[in-house]
Amino acid sequence: MSAVIEAKRSMADLGNKAQEVLKDASLTNAEKKTRLDAYQADLKGFSDTIALHEQAARLIGGAEAPAEAEVKAAPKGETRSFAKQVIESGAYKSMLSGAHGATVEVKAAATIDEGIIPAFSGGAGLAGQLVAPQLLPGIVPLKFQKLTVADLLAQGTTSSSSISYVIESAFQDLTGVVLEKGAIPQLDLTLARRQDNVGKIANIAKPTVEMFQDAEQFKAYLENRMVFGIQRKEEDQLLNGTGTAPQVTGILQRSGLATAVVTAAGLTAVKAMEGIFNQITALRAVSFVEPDAIVIHPTDWQTIRLGKDSQGQYYGGGPF
Structure with missing residues (x-):
C-alpha cells in the first residue's frame, strides 16, 4: 500500500501547490491556468493509481461494491474547478477515511474556470481584471x-x-x-x-x-x-x-438706490412680498421708471411660494 500512501501525499502536495499558485500575484491568469491544468493532469494519474489499488483490494477481499475512486462525472453543461474535482474524487474521500492519510484542502474562489465575473478591481486570480468597463462618452x-x-x-x-x-x-x-x-x-x-x-x-x-x-x-x-x-x-x-x-x-x-425695506433677518413670505412691491412703487413714484425684472435668490423665492395665511392656505395657490 506504499504506492497508495505516496499517491495520497502527492495529491496533498498538489493541493498546497494549487493554493500557492492562486496566491501568487506575480503570475498572470493565463499562467495560473496553465499550471493548474498541469496539476489536474497529475491529479488524474494519482487518482488512477489509488483506484487501481482499491479495485485490487476489493477483488482480493471478494468485495463487489462499485469503485469510489473515480471522480463523479459533472452534469452536462457544468464546469467544475480544480478544487471541486479534488474534493469530489474517490481518492480524496478515501484519504479522509483512511488510517494513514492526509487531509487535502484546496480553496479556489472566483477563478477563471468557475465562470464568475467579480468586480473589475479584483485581485490575483480574479477574472474581473479581464473584463473591460463600459466607457460612456463625454x-x-x-x-x-x-x-x-x-x-x-x-x-x-x-x-x-x-x-x-x-x-x-x-x-x-x-x-x-x-x-x-x-x-x-x-x-x-x-x-x-x-x-x-x-x-x-x-x-x-x-x-x-x-x-x-x-x-x-x-x-x-x-x-x-x-x-x-x-x-x-x-x-x-x-x-x-x-x-x-x-x-x-x-x-x-x-x-x-432706494432704501432697503426688508432684510434677511426675520424674513417671512409677507415681508418679502411687501418689500418687493414697495420697491416697485418707489421706482415708479420717485425715479419714474418701470421695473422690468426681479432678481431673487432661490431660497427667498421658496419663502414666498410656501407662505401661508392664517387659514393655512398658500398665498400663491400652492407650489404645485
Missing part, C-alpha cells in the same frame, strides 16, 4: 447657479480702459402760468459727467499636450468651462462689484 459637469444678470442689461463693446458719459444730475422746473408782460420763470438743469472704469476678468488653465492628444473632446470642454468661469465672475461683478480697482461698480453699490 464628461459629466458640475452644476452651478444659472446666470441671469448680464442678460438683463444692455451690452456693447469698447477699446478703452474707461467709459465716460453725461447724465442729467438735477432739473429745476419752475415752469408756470404767467400774465402778459409778466416775469417768465426760469428752467434750470444740471449736467454731470460720469466715468466707469472697464474691468478685466481672466482665468488660465494648464493642460498638457498629451491630455489634448489622448482626449480630443477635452479641448472643447475646457474652453467652455473657462468661458463659464468668466461669466460667473461677471455676474458677481455686475451685482456686487465695489468699484475699487480692479473691480467695477456693481448695481448694489450705485448711489441713489
